Amino acid sequence: MNDSVPNQSTEESMVHVYKVDGPFWGALKRDLLLSYRRKSDLVNPLIFFLMVATLFPLGVSPDPTFLADVAPGVVWVAALLATLLSMDSMFRSDFEDGTLEQILLSPQPLYLVVLAKVLAHWMLTGLPLTLLAPVLGVMLFLPAEGMGGLVLSLLLGTPTLSLIGAIGAALTVGLRKGGVLISLLVLPLYIPVLIFGSAAVQGAVTGLPLGGYLAILGAMLSLGLVMAPLAIGAALRISVSG
Protein backbone atom coordinates (compact mmCIF):
# COMPACT_ATOMS: atom_id res chain seq x y z
CA MET A 1 0.00 0.00 0.00
CA ASN A 2 1.78 3.12 1.22
CA ASP A 3 5.02 1.22 1.47
CA SER A 4 5.14 0.55 -2.26
CA VAL A 5 5.48 4.25 -3.05
CA PRO A 6 9.17 4.88 -3.77
CA ASN A 7 10.84 7.13 -1.24
CA GLN A 8 11.63 10.53 -2.63
CA SER A 9 14.47 12.49 -1.17
CA THR A 10 12.56 15.77 -1.26
CA GLU A 11 11.40 17.61 1.82
CA GLU A 12 7.81 16.56 1.26
CA SER A 13 8.67 12.94 1.75
CA MET A 14 9.52 13.87 5.33
CA VAL A 15 5.83 14.30 6.01
CA HIS A 16 4.73 10.75 5.71
CA VAL A 17 1.32 9.80 6.96
CA TYR A 18 1.66 7.10 9.58
CA LYS A 19 -1.35 5.35 10.94
CA VAL A 20 -1.66 5.74 14.68
CA ASP A 21 -2.97 2.58 16.29
CA GLY A 22 -5.15 2.52 19.36
CA PRO A 23 -3.59 1.31 22.60
CA PHE A 24 -5.04 -2.20 22.34
CA TRP A 25 -4.16 -2.84 18.73
CA GLY A 26 -0.80 -1.13 19.06
CA ALA A 27 0.25 -3.31 21.99
CA LEU A 28 -1.08 -6.51 20.42
CA LYS A 29 0.67 -5.84 17.14
CA ARG A 30 3.92 -5.03 18.88
CA ASP A 31 3.96 -8.16 21.04
CA LEU A 32 3.12 -10.41 18.10
CA LEU A 33 5.86 -8.77 16.06
CA LEU A 34 8.36 -9.19 18.90
CA SER A 35 7.66 -12.91 19.17
CA TYR A 36 7.76 -13.32 15.45
CA ARG A 37 11.29 -11.89 15.44
CA ARG A 38 12.37 -14.07 18.38
CA LYS A 39 10.97 -17.37 17.28
CA SER A 40 12.83 -19.51 19.83
CA ASP A 41 10.58 -18.20 22.62
CA LEU A 42 7.66 -19.25 20.52
CA VAL A 43 8.45 -22.94 20.15
CA ASN A 44 9.75 -23.44 23.70
CA PRO A 45 6.38 -24.18 25.39
CA LEU A 46 5.28 -26.30 22.45
CA ILE A 47 8.39 -28.48 22.62
CA PHE A 48 7.90 -28.88 26.36
CA PHE A 49 4.28 -29.88 25.78
CA LEU A 50 5.26 -32.42 23.16
CA MET A 51 8.08 -33.80 25.29
CA VAL A 52 5.83 -34.55 28.24
CA ALA A 53 3.46 -36.49 26.01
CA THR A 54 6.35 -38.38 24.45
CA LEU A 55 8.15 -39.24 27.67
CA PHE A 56 5.14 -40.10 29.78
CA PRO A 57 4.36 -43.46 28.08
CA LEU A 58 8.07 -44.32 28.13
CA GLY A 59 8.36 -43.60 31.81
CA VAL A 60 5.11 -45.06 33.09
CA SER A 61 3.52 -47.62 30.81
CA PRO A 62 2.87 -47.87 27.09
CA ASP A 63 -0.34 -49.84 27.71
CA PRO A 64 -3.10 -48.22 25.57
CA THR A 65 -5.94 -48.76 28.07
CA PHE A 66 -3.89 -47.23 30.89
CA LEU A 67 -2.82 -44.31 28.71
CA ALA A 68 -6.37 -43.67 27.56
CA ASP A 69 -7.38 -43.41 31.23
CA VAL A 70 -4.76 -40.86 32.16
CA ALA A 71 -4.62 -38.95 28.86
CA PRO A 72 -7.05 -36.12 29.85
CA GLY A 73 -5.09 -35.36 32.98
CA VAL A 74 -1.68 -35.65 31.34
CA VAL A 75 -2.52 -33.37 28.43
CA TRP A 76 -4.04 -30.81 30.75
CA VAL A 77 -1.17 -30.87 33.23
CA ALA A 78 1.33 -30.58 30.37
CA ALA A 79 -0.56 -27.61 28.90
CA LEU A 80 -0.70 -25.95 32.32
CA LEU A 81 3.02 -26.38 32.97
CA ALA A 82 3.92 -25.26 29.45
CA THR A 83 1.94 -22.06 30.04
CA LEU A 84 3.58 -21.55 33.42
CA LEU A 85 6.99 -22.01 31.83
CA SER A 86 6.37 -19.14 29.44
CA MET A 87 4.91 -16.81 32.07
CA ASP A 88 8.10 -15.45 33.59
CA SER A 89 9.25 -13.79 30.39
CA MET A 90 5.97 -12.00 29.85
CA PHE A 91 6.92 -8.61 31.29
CA ARG A 92 10.61 -9.30 31.89
CA SER A 93 12.08 -7.79 28.72
CA ASP A 94 9.73 -4.80 28.89
CA PHE A 95 10.85 -4.22 32.44
CA GLU A 96 14.52 -4.46 31.57
CA ASP A 97 14.56 -2.12 28.57
CA GLY A 98 12.35 0.50 30.17
CA THR A 99 9.35 0.13 27.88
CA LEU A 100 7.24 -1.00 30.84
CA GLU A 101 7.79 2.42 32.46
CA GLN A 102 6.55 4.04 29.30
CA ILE A 103 3.46 1.83 29.28
CA LEU A 104 2.67 2.84 32.86
CA LEU A 105 3.17 6.54 32.06
CA SER A 106 0.88 6.40 29.08
CA PRO A 107 -2.39 8.30 29.32
CA GLN A 108 -4.07 5.37 27.59
CA PRO A 109 -6.04 2.96 29.76
CA LEU A 110 -3.64 0.42 31.24
CA TYR A 111 -6.46 -2.13 31.25
CA LEU A 112 -6.52 -2.27 27.45
CA VAL A 113 -2.75 -2.43 27.04
CA VAL A 114 -2.47 -5.23 29.60
CA LEU A 115 -5.36 -7.13 28.05
CA ALA A 116 -3.66 -6.87 24.66
CA LYS A 117 -0.42 -8.20 26.10
CA VAL A 118 -2.22 -11.17 27.68
CA LEU A 119 -4.09 -11.82 24.45
CA ALA A 120 -0.82 -11.80 22.52
CA HIS A 121 0.68 -14.19 25.06
CA TRP A 122 -2.29 -16.53 24.71
CA MET A 123 -2.18 -16.41 20.92
CA LEU A 124 1.46 -17.51 21.08
CA THR A 125 1.17 -20.19 23.78
CA GLY A 126 -2.38 -21.22 24.68
CA LEU A 127 -3.73 -21.24 21.16
CA PRO A 128 -0.91 -23.34 19.64
CA LEU A 129 -1.13 -25.69 22.63
CA THR A 130 -4.85 -26.09 22.02
CA LEU A 131 -4.29 -26.81 18.35
CA LEU A 132 -1.54 -29.29 19.12
CA ALA A 133 -3.52 -31.06 21.87
CA PRO A 134 -5.46 -33.47 19.57
CA VAL A 135 -2.11 -34.80 18.28
CA LEU A 136 -1.05 -35.50 21.84
CA GLY A 137 -4.45 -37.07 22.46
CA VAL A 138 -3.83 -39.49 19.63
CA MET A 139 -0.34 -40.26 20.96
CA LEU A 140 -1.84 -41.09 24.35
CA PHE A 141 -4.71 -43.18 22.89
CA LEU A 142 -7.38 -40.72 23.95
CA PRO A 143 -10.67 -42.03 22.47
CA ALA A 144 -11.96 -40.01 19.53
CA GLU A 145 -15.07 -38.95 21.50
CA GLY A 146 -12.83 -37.06 23.91
CA MET A 147 -11.18 -34.85 21.28
CA GLY A 148 -13.99 -32.30 21.09
CA GLY A 149 -14.01 -31.92 24.86
CA LEU A 150 -10.23 -31.63 24.96
CA VAL A 151 -10.06 -28.83 22.41
CA LEU A 152 -13.05 -26.96 23.82
CA SER A 153 -11.87 -27.16 27.42
CA LEU A 154 -8.37 -26.00 26.47
CA LEU A 155 -9.82 -23.23 24.33
CA LEU A 156 -11.71 -21.91 27.36
CA GLY A 157 -9.12 -22.83 29.96
CA THR A 158 -5.79 -21.65 28.50
CA PRO A 159 -6.78 -17.94 28.28
CA THR A 160 -7.65 -18.14 31.98
CA LEU A 161 -4.21 -19.64 32.64
CA SER A 162 -2.57 -16.75 30.75
CA LEU A 163 -4.61 -14.17 32.68
CA ILE A 164 -3.86 -15.66 36.10
CA GLY A 165 -0.21 -16.27 35.23
CA ALA A 166 0.18 -12.65 34.13
CA ILE A 167 -0.80 -11.49 37.63
CA GLY A 168 2.05 -13.56 39.06
CA ALA A 169 4.43 -12.38 36.35
CA ALA A 170 3.52 -8.75 37.03
CA LEU A 171 4.07 -9.16 40.77
CA THR A 172 7.47 -10.81 40.38
CA VAL A 173 8.87 -8.83 37.44
CA GLY A 174 10.75 -6.46 39.73
CA LEU A 175 12.60 -9.31 41.45
CA ARG A 176 15.87 -10.65 40.14
CA LYS A 177 14.74 -14.25 40.38
CA GLY A 178 10.99 -14.39 40.11
CA GLY A 179 10.81 -17.82 38.52
CA VAL A 180 10.17 -19.89 41.63
CA LEU A 181 7.95 -17.37 43.29
CA ILE A 182 5.69 -17.09 40.29
CA SER A 183 4.96 -20.84 40.43
CA LEU A 184 4.13 -20.66 44.12
CA LEU A 185 1.84 -17.69 43.59
CA VAL A 186 0.07 -18.96 40.55
CA LEU A 187 -0.22 -22.74 40.94
CA PRO A 188 -2.96 -22.70 43.61
CA LEU A 189 -5.05 -20.50 41.33
CA TYR A 190 -4.45 -22.86 38.40
CA ILE A 191 -5.91 -25.84 40.24
CA PRO A 192 -9.62 -25.08 39.71
CA VAL A 193 -9.00 -24.60 36.00
CA LEU A 194 -7.14 -27.90 35.87
CA ILE A 195 -9.88 -29.78 37.77
CA PHE A 196 -12.73 -28.59 35.57
CA GLY A 197 -10.66 -28.75 32.40
CA SER A 198 -9.59 -32.37 32.77
CA ALA A 199 -13.03 -33.31 34.11
CA ALA A 200 -14.53 -31.92 30.91
CA VAL A 201 -12.31 -34.20 28.84
CA GLN A 202 -13.10 -37.20 31.02
CA GLY A 203 -16.78 -36.37 30.71
CA ALA A 204 -16.47 -36.23 26.94
CA VAL A 205 -14.77 -39.64 26.90
CA THR A 206 -17.49 -41.28 28.99
CA GLY A 207 -20.24 -39.56 27.04
CA LEU A 208 -21.47 -37.27 29.83
CA PRO A 209 -22.90 -33.86 28.93
CA LEU A 210 -20.13 -31.24 28.81
CA GLY A 211 -22.24 -28.14 29.27
CA GLY A 212 -21.67 -27.81 33.00
CA TYR A 213 -17.88 -28.09 32.89
CA LEU A 214 -17.57 -25.72 29.96
CA ALA A 215 -19.92 -23.24 31.64
CA ILE A 216 -17.72 -23.17 34.73
CA LEU A 217 -14.57 -22.77 32.61
CA GLY A 218 -16.33 -19.98 30.73
CA ALA A 219 -17.35 -18.32 33.98
CA MET A 220 -13.76 -18.43 35.21
CA LEU A 221 -12.61 -16.94 31.91
CA SER A 222 -15.14 -14.09 32.05
CA LEU A 223 -14.23 -13.33 35.64
CA GLY A 224 -10.56 -13.36 34.64
CA LEU A 225 -11.14 -11.08 31.66
CA VAL A 226 -12.84 -8.49 33.83
CA MET A 227 -10.74 -8.68 36.98
CA ALA A 228 -7.27 -9.93 36.01
CA PRO A 229 -6.19 -6.90 33.91
CA LEU A 230 -6.95 -4.65 36.87
CA ALA A 231 -4.85 -6.83 39.15
CA ILE A 232 -2.06 -7.05 36.57
CA GLY A 233 -2.01 -3.27 36.15
CA ALA A 234 -1.87 -2.68 39.89
CA ALA A 235 0.84 -5.32 40.28
CA LEU A 236 2.93 -3.73 37.52
CA ARG A 237 2.71 -0.33 39.20
CA ILE A 238 3.93 -1.87 42.45
CA SER A 239 6.77 -3.72 40.72
CA VAL A 240 7.99 -0.68 38.80
CA SER A 241 7.63 1.55 41.83
CA GLY A 242 9.93 -0.66 43.91
Place this chain on the structure above:
Amino acid sequence: MSTPRLKIDNLFCERDERVLFEGLCFEVNAGEVIQIEGQNGSGKTTLLRILSGLSRHFEGDIYWQGEHLDNCAQAYRESLLYFGHQPGVKAVLTPRENLQWYASLHPEMDLTKLDYALVKVGLKGYEDVPCHTLSAGQNRRVSLARLYLSRAPLWILDEPFTAIDKRGVAEKEALITTHAQEGGTVILTTHHELAMGDKIRRLNLDQLAGTL
Protein backbone atom coordinates in the same frame (compact mmCIF):
# COMPACT_ATOMS: atom_id res chain seq x y z
CA MET B 1 0.88 35.18 40.97
CA SER B 2 -0.36 32.46 38.71
CA THR B 3 -0.27 28.91 39.99
CA PRO B 4 3.06 27.24 39.33
CA ARG B 5 3.00 24.45 36.82
CA LEU B 6 4.51 21.93 39.18
CA LYS B 7 4.71 22.41 42.92
CA ILE B 8 6.59 20.07 45.20
CA ASP B 9 5.65 20.43 48.83
CA ASN B 10 7.58 18.93 51.72
CA LEU B 11 8.84 15.88 49.87
CA PHE B 12 10.46 13.16 51.93
CA CYS B 13 12.07 10.00 50.64
CA GLU B 14 14.28 7.42 52.21
CA ARG B 15 15.91 4.40 50.74
CA ASP B 16 17.28 1.52 52.78
CA GLU B 17 16.91 3.60 55.95
CA ARG B 18 18.97 6.40 54.43
CA VAL B 19 17.18 9.70 54.00
CA LEU B 20 17.63 10.91 50.42
CA PHE B 21 15.82 14.18 50.85
CA GLU B 22 13.65 15.69 53.50
CA GLY B 23 11.38 18.71 53.43
CA LEU B 24 12.11 19.26 49.75
CA CYS B 25 10.04 22.16 48.41
CA PHE B 26 10.29 23.82 45.04
CA GLU B 27 8.17 25.20 42.28
CA VAL B 28 8.56 24.92 38.56
CA ASN B 29 6.93 27.42 36.25
CA ALA B 30 6.17 27.39 32.56
CA GLY B 31 9.20 28.25 30.47
CA GLU B 32 11.71 27.02 33.02
CA VAL B 33 14.53 24.53 32.71
CA ILE B 34 15.53 22.90 35.97
CA GLN B 35 18.71 20.92 36.32
CA ILE B 36 18.79 18.57 39.29
CA GLU B 37 22.34 18.28 40.54
CA GLY B 38 23.95 16.04 43.08
CA GLN B 39 26.60 13.42 43.47
CA ASN B 40 26.01 9.81 42.55
CA GLY B 41 23.50 8.23 44.86
CA SER B 42 22.07 11.54 46.00
CA GLY B 43 18.66 10.56 44.68
CA LYS B 44 18.40 12.39 41.37
CA THR B 45 16.84 9.48 39.55
CA THR B 46 14.63 8.69 42.52
CA LEU B 47 13.36 12.27 42.53
CA LEU B 48 12.62 12.17 38.80
CA ARG B 49 10.82 8.85 39.16
CA ILE B 50 8.72 10.31 41.96
CA LEU B 51 7.93 13.40 39.90
CA SER B 52 6.93 11.29 36.91
CA GLY B 53 4.58 9.25 39.05
CA LEU B 54 6.46 5.98 38.66
CA SER B 55 7.66 5.68 42.23
CA ARG B 56 5.37 6.03 45.18
CA HIS B 57 7.89 5.58 47.94
CA PHE B 58 7.65 9.09 49.24
CA GLU B 59 5.78 11.36 51.57
CA GLY B 60 4.65 14.83 50.71
CA ASP B 61 2.55 16.40 48.02
CA ILE B 62 2.98 17.16 44.37
CA TYR B 63 0.66 19.57 42.61
CA TRP B 64 0.23 19.82 38.87
CA GLN B 65 -1.16 23.21 37.86
CA GLY B 66 -2.59 23.69 41.30
CA GLU B 67 -4.22 20.31 41.55
CA HIS B 68 -2.98 17.39 43.65
CA LEU B 69 -1.34 14.73 41.52
CA ASP B 70 -3.59 11.98 42.89
CA ASN B 71 -6.61 13.81 41.51
CA CYS B 72 -5.31 14.55 38.05
CA ALA B 73 -3.15 11.52 37.22
CA GLN B 74 -4.70 11.17 33.77
CA ALA B 75 -4.22 14.81 32.80
CA TYR B 76 -0.69 14.70 34.18
CA ARG B 77 0.28 11.67 32.11
CA GLU B 78 -1.10 13.37 29.02
CA SER B 79 1.19 16.34 29.54
CA LEU B 80 4.31 14.39 30.51
CA LEU B 81 7.20 13.06 28.50
CA TYR B 82 9.53 10.89 30.58
CA PHE B 83 12.94 9.79 29.42
CA GLY B 84 14.28 7.26 31.87
CA HIS B 85 17.53 5.50 32.64
CA GLN B 86 16.70 2.78 30.17
CA PRO B 87 15.89 4.33 26.83
CA GLY B 88 12.73 2.26 26.42
CA VAL B 89 13.63 0.97 23.00
CA LYS B 90 12.82 -2.56 21.91
CA ALA B 91 15.94 -4.16 20.49
CA VAL B 92 14.24 -6.31 17.87
CA LEU B 93 12.06 -3.51 16.54
CA THR B 94 13.24 -0.83 14.15
CA PRO B 95 13.42 2.85 15.20
CA ARG B 96 10.33 3.53 13.15
CA GLU B 97 8.35 0.70 14.74
CA ASN B 98 9.46 1.78 18.21
CA LEU B 99 8.21 5.31 17.66
CA GLN B 100 4.98 4.15 16.09
CA TRP B 101 4.35 2.06 19.17
CA TYR B 102 5.00 5.12 21.36
CA ALA B 103 2.44 7.01 19.38
CA SER B 104 -0.17 4.35 20.10
CA LEU B 105 0.48 4.89 23.81
CA HIS B 106 0.78 8.67 23.64
CA PRO B 107 -1.87 9.99 21.31
CA GLU B 108 -0.60 13.55 21.64
CA MET B 109 2.52 12.61 19.67
CA ASP B 110 2.72 14.11 16.21
CA LEU B 111 3.58 11.14 14.05
CA THR B 112 3.60 13.11 10.80
CA LYS B 113 7.05 14.37 11.78
CA LEU B 114 8.44 10.88 12.40
CA ASP B 115 10.83 10.83 9.45
CA TYR B 116 11.89 14.39 10.18
CA ALA B 117 12.60 13.48 13.81
CA LEU B 118 14.71 10.48 12.84
CA VAL B 119 16.74 12.69 10.49
CA LYS B 120 17.15 15.26 13.25
CA VAL B 121 18.58 12.72 15.70
CA GLY B 122 20.93 11.48 13.02
CA LEU B 123 19.31 8.17 12.27
CA LYS B 124 18.63 8.74 8.60
CA GLY B 125 19.24 5.48 6.83
CA TYR B 126 18.69 3.47 10.01
CA GLU B 127 14.90 3.78 10.04
CA ASP B 128 14.26 0.14 9.22
CA VAL B 129 17.23 -1.51 10.91
CA PRO B 130 16.56 -3.49 14.10
CA CYS B 131 17.72 -1.47 17.09
CA HIS B 132 20.00 -4.20 18.46
CA THR B 133 22.35 -3.57 15.54
CA LEU B 134 22.63 0.10 16.54
CA SER B 135 25.11 1.49 19.06
CA ALA B 136 24.19 2.47 22.60
CA GLY B 137 24.14 6.14 21.68
CA GLN B 138 21.99 5.50 18.65
CA ASN B 139 19.53 3.55 20.78
CA ARG B 140 19.20 6.51 23.10
CA ARG B 141 18.76 8.75 20.06
CA VAL B 142 15.78 6.66 19.00
CA SER B 143 14.18 7.44 22.31
CA LEU B 144 15.26 11.09 22.15
CA ALA B 145 13.48 11.40 18.81
CA ARG B 146 10.32 11.53 20.92
CA LEU B 147 11.32 15.05 21.96
CA TYR B 148 10.76 16.19 18.39
CA LEU B 149 7.39 14.49 18.17
CA SER B 150 5.92 15.24 21.55
CA ARG B 151 3.49 18.02 22.25
CA ALA B 152 3.65 17.41 26.00
CA PRO B 153 4.48 20.57 27.97
CA LEU B 154 6.46 18.85 30.74
CA TRP B 155 9.62 16.94 29.95
CA ILE B 156 11.34 14.90 32.63
CA LEU B 157 14.69 13.74 31.31
CA ASP B 158 16.99 11.48 33.30
CA GLU B 159 20.53 11.71 31.94
CA PRO B 160 19.38 12.39 28.37
CA PHE B 161 22.92 13.05 27.12
CA THR B 162 24.59 9.82 28.23
CA ALA B 163 26.39 8.22 25.27
CA ILE B 164 25.40 11.10 22.97
CA ASP B 165 28.16 12.83 21.02
CA LYS B 166 28.99 16.54 21.34
CA ARG B 167 27.00 17.66 18.32
CA GLY B 168 24.00 15.67 19.45
CA VAL B 169 24.17 17.25 22.90
CA ALA B 170 24.30 20.75 21.40
CA GLU B 171 21.26 20.01 19.26
CA LYS B 172 19.29 18.63 22.20
CA GLU B 173 20.25 21.65 24.28
CA ALA B 174 18.89 23.90 21.58
CA LEU B 175 15.73 21.83 21.46
CA ILE B 176 15.29 22.11 25.22
CA THR B 177 15.81 25.87 25.07
CA THR B 178 13.21 26.20 22.32
CA HIS B 179 10.79 24.08 24.29
CA ALA B 180 11.20 26.34 27.31
CA GLN B 181 10.78 29.46 25.17
CA GLU B 182 7.54 28.09 23.84
CA GLY B 183 6.24 27.77 27.38
CA GLY B 184 7.33 24.24 28.10
CA THR B 185 8.94 22.99 31.25
CA VAL B 186 11.98 20.74 31.45
CA ILE B 187 13.36 18.96 34.49
CA LEU B 188 16.57 17.10 33.80
CA THR B 189 19.65 15.57 35.31
CA THR B 190 22.98 15.47 33.55
CA HIS B 191 26.67 15.48 34.27
CA HIS B 192 27.33 17.52 31.14
CA GLU B 193 28.12 21.18 31.44
CA LEU B 194 25.12 22.78 29.86
CA ALA B 195 25.78 25.91 27.85
CA MET B 196 22.45 27.49 28.53
CA GLY B 197 23.69 30.21 30.85
CA ASP B 198 21.11 31.88 33.01
CA LYS B 199 18.15 30.23 31.33
CA ILE B 200 18.66 27.24 33.52
CA ARG B 201 17.89 26.92 37.21
CA ARG B 202 19.96 24.52 39.23
CA LEU B 203 18.74 22.54 42.14
CA ASN B 204 21.38 20.83 44.21
CA LEU B 205 20.12 17.81 46.09
CA ASP B 206 23.26 17.58 48.25
CA GLN B 207 22.72 21.06 49.62
CA LEU B 208 19.01 20.60 50.05
CA ALA B 209 19.36 17.33 51.86
CA GLY B 210 22.37 18.54 53.79
CA THR B 211 24.43 15.48 52.96
CA LEU B 212 27.46 17.48 51.90
